[in-house]
Amino acid sequence: MSKTQALAPVSILGNINSPADIKDLSLAELYELAGEIRDTIVQTVSKTGGHLAPSLGVVELTLALHSVFDTPDDKLIWDVGHQAYAHKIITGRREQFATLRQYKGLSGFPKFNESEYDAFETGHSSTSISAALGITLAKHIKKSNNRAIAVIGDGSMTAGMAFEALNQAGHLDKNLIVILNDNEMSISPNVGAVSSFLSRKLSGKTMSRIKAHLVEKLQISDVGENILNILRKSEESFKSFFTPGMLYEAFNFDYIGPIDGHSLEDLTETLETVRDNAQGPVLIHVLTKKGKGYGPAEKNPDVFHGLGPFDISSGKPHQTKGVPVSYTEVFGNTMVKMAEKDPAIIAISAAMVGGTGLKKFAQKFPDRFFDVGISEQHAVTFAAGLATEGMRPVVAIYSSFFQRSLDQIIHDICLPNLPVTLAIDRAGVVGDDGPSHHGIFDLSYLRFIPNMIVLAPKDEKELQDMLFTAVQHNGPVAVRYPRGPGIGIPLGKKLKKLAIGRGELMLEGEDVLLLPIGNSVYPALEAAEGLKKVGINAAVINPRFIKPMDADLICYWGEKCGKVITIEDNVRQGGFGSAVLELFSRHKLYGLKTCSLGHPDTFIEQGPQSTLLKNSHVDTPSIIRAAMKVMDKE
Numbered sequence: 001m002s003k004t005q006a007l008a009p010v011s012i013l014g015n016i017n018s019p020a021d022i023k024d025l026s027l028a029e030l031y032e033l034a035g036e037i038r039d040t041i042v043q044t045v046s047k048t049g050g051h052l053a054p055s056l057g058v059v060e061l062t063l064a065l066h067s068v069f070d071t072p073d074d075k076l077i078w079d080v081g082h083q084a085y086a087h088k089i090i091t092g093r094r095e096q097f098a099t100l101r102q103y104k105g106l107s108g109f110p111k112f113n114e115s116e117y118d119a120f121e122t123g124h125s126s127t128s129i130s131a132a133l134g135i136t137l138a139k140h141i142k143k144s145n146n147r148a149i150a151v152i153g154d155g156s157m158t159a160g161m162a163f164e165a166l167n168q169a170g171h172l173d174k175n176l177i178v179i180l181n182d183n184e185m186s187i188s189p190n191v192g193a194v195s196s197f198l199s200r201k202l203s204g205k206t207m208s209r210i211k212a213h214l215v216e217k218l219q220i221s222d223v224g225e226n227i228l229n230i231l232r233k234s235e236e237s238f239k240s241f242f243t244p245g246m247l248y249e250a251f252n253f254d255y256i257g258p259i260d261g262h263s264l265e266d267l268t269e270t271l272e273t274v275r276d277n278a279q280g281p282v283l284i285h286v287l288t289k290k291g292k293g294y295g296p297a298e299k300n301p302d303v304f305h306g307l308g309p310f311d312i313s314s315g316k317p318h319q320t321k322g323v324p325v326s327y328t329e330v331f332g333n334t335m336v337k338m339a340e341k342d343p344a345i346i347a348i349s350a351a352m353v354g355g356t357g358l359k360k361f362a363q364k365f366p367d368r369f370f371d372v373g374i375s376e377q378h379a380v381t382f383a384a385g386l387a388t389e390g391m392r393p394v395v396a397i398y399s400s401f402f403q404r405s406l407d408q409i410i411h412d413i414c415l416p417n418l419p420v421t422l423a424i425d426r427a428g429v430v431g432d433d434g435p436s437h438h439g440i441f442d443l444s445y446l447r448f449i450p451n452m453i454v455l456a457p458k459d460e461k462e463l464q465d466m467l468f469t470a471v472q473h474n475g476p477v478a479v480r481y482p483r484g485p486g487i488g489i490p491l492g493k494k495l496k497k498l499a500i501g502r503g504e505l506m507l508e509g510e511d512v513l514l515l516p517i518g519n520s521v522y523p524a525l526e527a528a529e530g531l532k533k534v535g536i537n538a539a540v541i542n543p544r545f546i547k548p549m550d551a552d553l554i555c556y557w558g559e560k561c562g563k564v565i566t567i568e569d570n571v572r573q574g575g576f577g578s579a580v581l582e583l584f585s586r587h588k589l590y591g592l593k594t595c596s597l598g599h600p601d602t603f604i605e606q607g608p609q610s611t612l613l614k615n616s617h618v619d620t621p622s623i624i625r626a627a628m629k630v631m632d633k634e
Contacts, residue, residue, distance in 0.1 A: 012036060016090050019066035019117070030067070030264050034059045037086050038293040040097065042312060045085075048100045049308035049432060050108050053291035053301040054153070055085035057183050057261070061151070061286060062086040064267035065179075068275055069149060075119035075135050079128035079152040081109035082306070083181065084118075091117035101432035103607030108433060119148075123436020124401065125374045126159035128152045129178055133169045136176045147275065149177040155351055158373030163251075169281045170252030176281045177274060178253070181261065183290040183301070248283045257285025262292060302354060324488040327481040328425055330460040332357025334467050335394065338495070339365055345471060346386055346393040348372060350379045356396035356425050376401050380408035380420070387418040392471045396423040399439025399480060400430075406445055413476045414451045420477075421470040422446075427456070427480035428519060428569030429599075429613065434606030439480070440599050443517075444574035446478050447547045453477045453500065454546040456518030460486030462544070468495035482519045482569065484609065503550035505557070509539035512627050513557045516567040517543055517576045520618060524567055527623035536631055546576050554580065555587050563593045563630045567618055572598035595626050 012029055013036040016022060025033065037059050045052045063086070065076055071091075078084040088106065089097055092115060099105025110118035120131045132150035139146055156162060157180060169176050245255030256274065260266050267286070274282050290305075291297025296315025297304035310317045339345040339361065347361045351374045362369040372379045376397055383393035397405075402424055413420045427439040446454050453473065457463040463481050470477035506521070507528055516524035521542045528538040539557050543549055558564045564584075566577035577596030584592055599616045613619045617626070628634050 013040065013089070013094065016094065018092055019071050019090060022063060022090060023067055025067075027264060030060075030063055034063060034264075035293070037063075037089055040089060040094075041085050042294050044097055044100055045307075046310050046312045047098075048102060049306075049310075050085070050101050051082040051306045052294070053297045053304040054080075054082040054183075056292050056294055056297060057288040057290045058083045058151070058181060059086045059292070060262050060264050061179070061181065061267060061288065062090070064264055064271055065149065065151075066090060068268055068271040069147065072116045072119065073146045075132070075146070075148045076117070077120045077128045077132045077135070077148065077150045078110055078122060079150065079156045080125045081122040083151070083153070084110050087117070088115075091115050101434075101606060103605075103611055105606075107606060109436060121436075123434070124404070125156040126152070126162045128156070129162055129165035129169065129176075132178070133165055133172070133174075133176055136169075136174050137172065140174055147175060147177055149179060151179045151181055154180065154182045155374055158351070159375055160377065166248070166251045166253065173252065173280045175278065177278070178281070178283045180257070180283055180285045181288055182258065182285060183261075183288045245283075245285070251281075253281045253283040254278060255283050255285065257283075258287045259284060261286040261288035306355075324485040325460060325491075326357075326485050327457075327460055327463055327483070328355070328357040330357075330463050330486060330491065331396070331423060331425070331467065331481065332360055334464045334495070335361045336364055338468060338471060339368065342392065342471070343368075344390060344392045346370070346383075346391050348379050348383055348393055348395045350374060350376045350395075350397050350401065352396075352398065352401075355398070356423070358396055376405040377408050380405040380422075381412045383420045384408075384412040384416070384418050387413075387420050388416075392419055392421070394421040394423050394467075394471065396425060398426040398437070399424045399428075399442045400426065400437050402442060403445065409446070409452075409476075410449055414449045417451045417475045419471075419474050421467070422476070422478040423467070424478055424480035426483045428482045429604055429609050429616075430483045431609045431612070432606050435603035438604050440569065440571050440604060442478070442480055443546055443568065443570040443576055444578075447576075447579055448574070451475050452547065455479050455498075455544060456546060457481055457544075458487075458516075458518065458521035458542050459489040461489045461492050464492060465496045465498055466544075469498045469500070472497060473500070480518065482609075487522055498544065501545050501548040501550055503544050503553045504542040505539070505553065506542050507538065507540040509537035510561060511537045512539070512563040512565060512630060513554075513561040514538050514540045514565050514567065514623065514627070515543060515554065515576075515580060516540070516623075517546060517570075519569055520567040523618075523620040524623055526620045527627065530620065530624045531627050534628070534633070536627060536633070538627060543576075546579060549579060549583055551583055551587065554583060555589060558584065558592055559589055562591070563627075565595045565597060565623065565626050565630065567623060568598045569613065569618060570598055571601065572596050573601055593630050595630050597622065597626055 012033045038056055041055055096106050101108045109123045112121055128150035132148040135148040248255045259270050290301035308317055335347055347358050347369045349356055349358050349371045353359055353371055379395050383395045386393045424442055427442055429438045446452055455466045457466050466479045470479055514524040524540050528540050531538050566580050568576040575598055597618050604612055
């Protein structure tokens with residue numbers, strides 16, 4: 001054996017195929033394993049993209065949870081799922097981890113069909129406590145002693161749903177465990193250490209027995225009860241002085257922490273104590289460092305929260321030369337441009353300042369920018385309140401997250417007809433984040449609401465004009481635009497106000513009318529060029545408005561051609577195509593031959609946007625085939 005072979009390190013991770021394989025590892029081996037897992041995560045995400053910083057921050061916590069609890073019988077629920085990569089690696093998916101977020105590969109989020117260790121499917125935030133409480137109650141009814149553990153981040157804890165769950169959990173008083181993964185709190189080392197020591201010792205076996213014995217003896221007399229009340233108040237005051245536990249104690253949770261989330265000793269001791277002794281709901285406050293173990297992610301955790309492929313040595317993303325500016329960047333720059341001239345324009349984000357392109361706005365107009373946290377419902381109603389006082393608020397949220405605020409959109413914006421603009425980013429399929437993040441429902445859930453105007457730009461220049469139009473309209477407007485780069489159209493120096501409900505005839509033709517919306521317009525124009533080669537002259541209209549539609553323009557050309565194909569990056573059910581069919585019905589155009597292209601009645605898997613559009617038959621070749629079919633020229 002050569003010297004090189006003799007010194008080759010032995011991989012611990014290579015022998016980990018389930019949580020059972022980590023239970024007998026020594027503390028030193030667990031720390032070594034944590035390092036190997038971090039290397040694996042960095043190496044993989046540098047190629048696939050993903051949520052790097054959140055997953056790096058919870059490696060020790062993941063190992064401690066799987067070491068102490070008997071998963072999958074004990075249920076581990078990861079809120080959002082951003083931090084579940086280490087969990088995936090040690091639960092039998094190590095060899096498949098290189099396929100993370102790839103087409104037909106591992107999901108970036110927990111999925112039932114991937115593993116029995118994924119106890120709940122999560123892609124949107126703040127659901128873990130509710131789900132874990134439901135599981136806890138079900139186990140109680142079935143007389144099972146297994147536990148449910150929710151791991152929720154401090155960001156997710158800003159959402160009202162998390163507090164609704166805490167409220168019910170405290171009322172029901174069952175053995176629920178909540179881990180608050182806090183990677184943002186600033187707390188000095190001394191106070192953190194004292195708090196960790198106090199919380200663990202005050203909840204330990206010996207202290208629990210002493211407290212129980214004191215209670216039993218002192219409750220015998222009225223004097224003893226008074227002494228006991230004083231002792232209780234003293235303990236609560238003592239803990240609250242050193243810890244932020246008062247809030248959770250008010251929900252009837254036993255608060256423990258803060259605990260060093262990178263100390264396997266502290267974590268395992270605390271978790272074992274809670275597992276063996278806790279009665280009723282418990283919240284364990286764990287302090288972690290986002291991006292732990294990878295320098296660039298530790299320095300810029302926001303940048304490395306979710307990103308595409310990058311260079312490991314520098315931490316810089318791989319750049320594709322010649323790519324047009326993104327729709328998101330155009331939105332952000334246009335917001336700044338409009339706000340410079342209109343002091344009534346307000347920008348609102350729900351914990352996605354960078355993701356929605358609002359960083360420049362926030363820096364230039366700090367008094368007119370508000371990040372409300374992961375609180376989409378609040379963001380919408382907050383905007384409604386601003387609008388009642390003459391402001392022109394623009395709420396920028398991803399399409400899939402706007403779903404959470406549908407009631408507020410209906411009741412608080414559209415019913416009173418307030419001038420609020422919804423900037424719907426990531427509309428359509430978004431790619432590798434998969435079904436929980438695709439924005440393929442917004443046309444369907446917005447167009448049925450009275451007073452709501454809905455637009456979709458064909459390119460980045462038209463996005464500018466639509467935003468300008470929206471903020472000047474005296475009522476609610478939604479502008480939906482896709483993820484990724486624009487078409488490469490030069491941006492206009494002067495913003496143009498569009499006529500409400502007026503479309504744009506892009507190409508004349510007499511054989512078939514193509515009605516694409518938003519990012520389907522240019523594929524439809526390409527399809528028209530292809531159809532011309534086989535003797536089919538297609539008319540192409542850019543409707544611009546999903547609601548209200550340009551009835552005169554669409555009906556005229558629909559009747560002239562006699563054959564109509566709608567194309568949309570949205571589900572067919574209730575979407576743009578449905579709206580066009582309703583339009584034809586209202587105008588008694590019953591003899592038209594129609595075809596609606598859009599996403600089918602299923603949740604769309606993860607994969608490149610081009611692949612997903614092809615699979616749903618809304619790309620250029622699919623439009624050509626659909627036209628050939630309606631023309632009976634297959």
